Amino acid sequence: MSLSEKQLIAIEKLVMGCNHQEAANAAGVARSTIYRWCDHEEFQEALKRAKERILKGHSQAIDSYKQALLEAVKHSSDCINVLLEIAKNPDTRTSDRLKAVEMLLQQPQKLMGLLAENAVFPEERLAQEQEERIRKQQLEAMLIASPFLAKNR
Secondary structure (H helix, E strand, C coil), X not given: CCCCHHHHHHHHHHHCCCCHHHHHHHHCCCXXXXXXXXXXXXXXXXXXXHHHHXXXXXXXXXXXXXXXXXXXXXXXXXXXXXXXXXXXXXXXXXXXXXXXXXXXXHHHHHHXXXXXXXXXXXXXXXXXXXHHHHHHHHHHHHHHHCHHHHHCC
16 A cells, blocks of 8 residues: 555655644644554654654754864864964054954854864864964963053053
8 A cells, every 4th residue: 555645745744843733734634534644554654764864864964064164173274374464463453453363362162162062073172272272372472562552551
């Protein structure tokens, strides 16, 4: 026995998170019919396969998103280096240098907020922590030596 069009509509609605009444309304049947169909093995298997397809699709989308974030993190050091150059360049306007410093100081929190804890590989995490410590020390030294701050002391 193959599934009817109404059963396929009900499965689609149930997989999308609709309750039995909503699925029944969409399929044009009584709610009791949906419950009866749920007792049939063929309907159960079709519903299970549909749920698995949805979960697989979500899982693939999440994996793609995580991969994109990891790629962005790998290239973020280039962006940070540009900001460091702007912040260190004495010929750059003071307001631009301060904005670059502000962006640099916010960078680790933003990155960690974007990435789940387990999305960063352990060996990369150690390297990042080392780089962050060095950057922080460089920024603190630069701020201390800043002519703008020296005038206001």
